[in-house]
Amino acid sequence: MRLKYLFACLSWFSILFSWAQTSPKEVFDKVERSGGVYYAYPYQEIGVHSAPPKGYKPFYISHLGRHGSRYLIDDADYKNTLDLLASAESQSALTPLGKDVYHRLLKVWDEVEWRGGDLSPRGVREQRGIAERMFERYPEVFRDEANITAYSTTIVRCVLSMDAFSERLKESNPKLHIYRDASVFHQRYLNHHTEEAIAFRSAKDTWREEYRKFEDQHIQPDALMTRLFSDSNFVRKKVNPKEVMIALFEIANNMQNIETDVSFYDIFEKQELFDLWQCKNYKLYVNDANAALNGGLMFENCKPLLKQMIADAENMIDNGGYGANFRFAHDGNIIPLVMLLHLKDTYNSVDNPADFYKAWSDFKIAPMAGNVQLVFYKHEKTKDILVKFLLHENEITVPPIAGQNLPYYYRWEDVKAFYLSLINEGQPKSK
Template structure:
């Protein structure tokens, strides 16, 4: 217990006052993604094309956008990047319907009571608490075992994002970590993905974002001179987007909390700096109908349910038609 306290004090030196901020690692991750994108698609960033970059109004999101754009500007100072973080765009960057909010409510959502029992079964703090505190009377009077266990779990897992090289994994047994993660994974799933009981209402939150993607693509194709449109949101925006786009393994629909981890994992769908890229390829002599695209999820080429005989490439006209029909 004393050893754990000393480690926490060391972490606090870095963490104090930084709750919710973008970490230095987050800056490095975004710069890295930008650099790899630039290297993968150099033709898009030649000369002095324009780039539209927009983020939600959350500061760490805007800082992510700037870190990304800064690296692109270092690679080509002639790029013309417009940065915007405005409530004007929140209706597609971070949109949630009232119907969706009612379903995802942790207090009275239709899944909440089943989850409460699930979390209760999967939160077993007695061994951990006994290892941290030796005074049983003190535990009885001052310690909420479940809150301490969950608090230590979050600190433990979040150390991957910190600069301070301290670990707390030695405090937990593997089964305890797996059990707690199952709870988090299910909460992410029911709150943002395609839970079967939701009948698509949560995934539908991403419709306005997908529409903006399609409209932005059409504008770039028609106008020319646009290298990229960049949109910076949150894990709760990426999850419904990749489900709506029906990117492989992201749209699975189940309702049993004991089964979710077998088919859907938060760290695969939305690791830190999760991203979706749609890259466009045009034959200079071809028409709009000849444009090809490939879709990358976390920088890996992925399948979507659109017919193609040249994966990872799809005809843009087929992809756009498929997604426009989804939006209807």
């Protein structure tokens, strides 16, 4: 008995700590990953899907998707750097590389002016591609007269993502009717953040000081300033080196999301890119995911959404219909949802900042157009219902839930029971 207990403990220990750890090499090999949440949708990384158990056919899909690729949030995110380089150019304070970067940025400005925060053409293509592949994989779900809804937050890039996705489905089957809505009514659960979560993020004494020290260690801008500026006096009087380095890093990462064929990655050393990415990843991990420092606060943010997803699924099952519920939101919504769902490697919790990137990586969790799909299967002869989970269209496991159809197919009753227990956790029991 002791041996059995030991083996069981060792097995659970190996599951708990067998993270798909991110390595510096992953970022060095594909520097676009340093973009984190700017990582363009990795459709090229979609693997082969397994066949469902015999006798089961798909009938319903529950989905949450992040908006597709976008421009940087504000025009100033480009213009401030452009103006600084223009000033340096007028004072002969740029190196040849600095001049080249300035002229590249002028070319970028032609596309990005007045587009701050907008969905880009690539973002439209990403959403259309996801919809097209979904239709091809699950034609049974999209039969004539399917019951389909699509809801979005009120942010325009999410609304347009919903529209691009829905239109591609209708092109695949013109008889589909997709009810679409974008309103505060849906935003209440699609983009919900608790008062406690907001207070933790904004407080001065929760995470900011430790992060400041981490940033000081990992962002070293002097070498980049030397590569770009030829006049140290100009740098001393006019340049905030750290701000400029971070701004150029953001611009470099965003280029994969837009149409202009220009790159800025060459101005950075790969280690600089990796260290800059670590800082962005740190912030998201602490403020939206399951870093030990926040004490699990962020799980609460997506409980209203998960509750709605369960209710929508139950409604479809009870009515004996087929179709889908599509929802479109933001990175700050998909991050807590996938960890509340307990998808593999999305809810690891560590407390050492040096290990954050090993336990959790934003580009794996919330790239542009990132999405979660729950695909429901019904048995042809029984009432049994199975569910398969997809993250960015790849099959993924839910380690805490046991089942007879692993690794990818779970009994809906087991799934529902587990998630309802999480939703009700910490809440007063009804009398």
